[in-house]
Amino acid sequence: MKRYPTVLTIAGSDSGGGAGIQADLKTFAALGAYGTAAITALTAQNTQGVRAIHAVPAAFLREQLEAVFEDITIDAVKIGMINTVDVVEVIAGVLDRFQPPFVVFDPVMVATSGAKLILDETVGVLKTQLFPRATLITPNLDEARMLLKKPIESVDQMREAAEELIAQGCRAVLLKGGHLVAARLYDVLAVRGEATQVFESEYIASKNVHGTGCTLSSAIATYLALGHALTEAVSLAKAYVSGAIQAGKDITTGQGSGPLNHSYAPKPMQIRS
Template sequence: MGAARALNEYAACPHPNPPPGGEGARQGRSPIIFRMTQAAHPDAPQAPQRYVRVLSIAGSDSGGGAGIQADLKTFGALGCYGMTAITALTAQNTLGVSGIHSVPAAFLKAQIQAVVEDIGVDAVKLGMLHAPEVVEVVAWAIDHYRLPNVVLDPVMVATSGDRLIASETVQVLVRELFPRAVVVTPNLDEAALLIGHAIDGIDALDGAADELLALGAKAVLLKGGHLPGDDVVDVLLQAGGTRKRLASRRIASRNLHGTGCTLSSAVAAHLALGFGLPEAVERARAYVIGAMAAGAGVHVGAGHGPLNHGFAPVPTHRLPS
């Protein structure tokens, strides 16, 4: 799939009540995605406004392809105001992870408090939570501040294969955060660690999603991109049994670093923009496909390069304050 086709498919995402005309319509883009607030007459009183705010609680990738760096690029590209609370610093590039420096749990808590108590939050993306005390701080914050639209990407293994989470953390993560998240978004390697066995084909995705949901999640987006084949198949399963398979043609690219981070942060951004979970997932997948296609031919580093997050940036959305 080429970048132009991927962009067209992203721009064509439907919305039930698109606003007529406007900047997005003039450019042939999806009006709801590309809408910008119309400026009032300069002499008219200005109503207070605010941005759509999304917080990433995750690790930092010094190479810029994954982690909070990918999250911030995604939030900005989708018209949201991004904020961060960093759980760990990684020495990382396109070849792998050479070091991890943990942020003390008390300082992580201070970051979250600083953001939430001043700016506020419309959605939260959770990424690399590598230690039990980090998970416990995040669980406290979700309850204490009643944080909305929490998307949990259980980051455990980097694209390079490097392990990013301590074994003893997995059980705490499941117990404390699966019930608190709107959706959990594991890839196949992460899902295998969570359910205790490998997922060896597309036919096994549904059963694995059932097992993940049984761990206490409200919804699971199981990503099947690591399976071989010309198509990429993901499964969205919600409590109550609502199940949807999402398929797309595989994009031939070595620049896949940060794909999972980008997808989960795009889901969080669309939830913050007011979409329900199924449509937020569909739109997030369309954005990732476009970013992958646009970055496929770009050389960054000697290993797995990043996506092109800025292939179709939009103005920052503003809402009545």
């Protein structure tokens, strides 16, 4: 039987369309995978910021997840916004039950606008319940600072922070350095038992970077679903995001931080047997 490589996103909905579930599904489609979704929260937001958050009850999230897993073969999972402890527990239980091959967790804690998206008591539960179950976590600098409660202001400190997260139970960490003020961008990949790698890329001047983190983690999950090894998936995903930023940098969508151009080079849906 033939089927599509399939990725499941577990994340919040962005009514402005630039991040969250909407960005994830656009990314899956652009890279040739079939996308499925389970929504953890509804947000009222646009390019200027988040106005309100409405959490989806954990019991209903469980229904969404079980409906997908019981019917469709999932090749990779991307996890995004989670803001309550009971939602974390539901996701951990479902992952244990269905054992998807790959799990990429983007621990979304703060929106681009600065709005806090997670309850304080949830942060510790993320570390104990989801970090060990994830193939890769992809925090940005602000999120890593919240997790480790320490300053991170250089590439050397990024290396130390990524390795500290590995020591705390993560299997692999991609620490994103886009918030460092520098002419070049640096991301650090630490994998348990392997040498830490630094990815360097060109800084692209654009105000349209809303949803960049969601898009990167979704792209990594997609490339894993398509059969690429982790380091290659990270490299390919970074190239895709850079292309999407470049293609969308001169476009106006709303009055604030606009979205990437997810469909700048769409690929046909892949088919596997």
